[in-house]
Amino acid sequence: MxxxxxxxxxxxxxxxxxxxxLNFVLGAIDLFSLMxxxxxxxxxxxxxxxxxxxxxxxxxxxxxxxxxxxxxxxxICNLAQIPRTSRYSRLFFEYLQFTVLNVVVFYIYYxxxxxxxxxxxxxxxxxxxxxxxxxxxxxxxxxxxxxxRASGYNYVNLILIADGSSELFIxxxxxxxxxxxxx
Numbered sequence: 001m002x003x004x005x006x007x008x009x010x011x012x013x014x015x016x017x018x019x020x021x022l023n024f025v026l027g028a029i030d031l032f033s034l035m036x037x038x039x040x041x042x043x044x045x046x047x048x049x050x051x052x053x054x055x056x057x058x059x060x061x062x063x064x065x066x067x068x069x070x071x072x073x074x075x076i077c078n079l080a081q082i083p084r085t086s087r088y089s090r091l092f093f094e095y096l097q098f099t100v101l102n103v104v105v106f107y108i109y110y111x112x113x114x115x116x117x118x119x120x121x122x123x124x125x126x127x128x129x130x131x132x133x134x135x136x137x138x139x140x141x142x143x144x145x146x147x148x149r150a151s152g153y154n155y156v157n158l159i160l161i162a163d164g165s166s167e168l169f170i171x172x173x174x175x176x177x178x179x180x181x182x183x
Contacts, residue, residue: 026141027071033137034070034130038063041125058117062109069105073098079138091142092135099131 042053053059077098106123109115162170 027074029137029141030074030134031067031070033134034067035063037126037129037133038066040133041122041129044125045119045122058115059122061113062115062118065109065113066102066105069109070102073101073105077101086142088139091138095131095135095138098134099127102130103127 038059039053042056042059043051046053046056046059050056053063077094079094079098103123106126110118110123
């Protein structure tokens with residue numbers, strides 16, 4: 001994709017990584033995505049009363065309560081960083097696990113803070129929208145990083161001690177440029 005070429009030429013991602021901003025940027029994207037998902041779910045159910053969840057104090061409080069929980073659950077599920085190699089099916093099941101844990105946390109807040117005004121339909125919509133949107137965002141990020149690594153950046157050097165039976169494995173590692181593994 002030509003839109004990402006300036007990022008590759010300027011080694012923008014390496015700069016972010018060196019400054020430890022990459023994790024911050026990825027976290028900000030996740031939080032922004034969660035805010036959009038929260039808004040979409042709210043809008044489907046309450047567009048007549050309030051078009052934006054920020055205008056409804058109950059939903060605003062729930063959102064504020066949930067932000068630290070989302071961050072914690074992202075770290076528990078090991079989704080706060082982009083893996084070097086992973087299958088899309090594995091990422092899907094990791095986000096499914098994240099969604100289930102979020103629903104559990106939602107209902108804990110729901111009962112602890114007596115948020116009876118929040119509808120169960122909202123929780124279901126949030127879970128479904130969250131699963132689809134967060135997974136899609138992560139796949140896009142994952143593809144950008146694969147393209148970046150395939151372009152020769154962000155390599156990891158590896159020393160491998162093996163015998164002749166590992167030849168197929170080694171050839172597989174060498175042919176997958178997007179894994180960015182060098183020998």
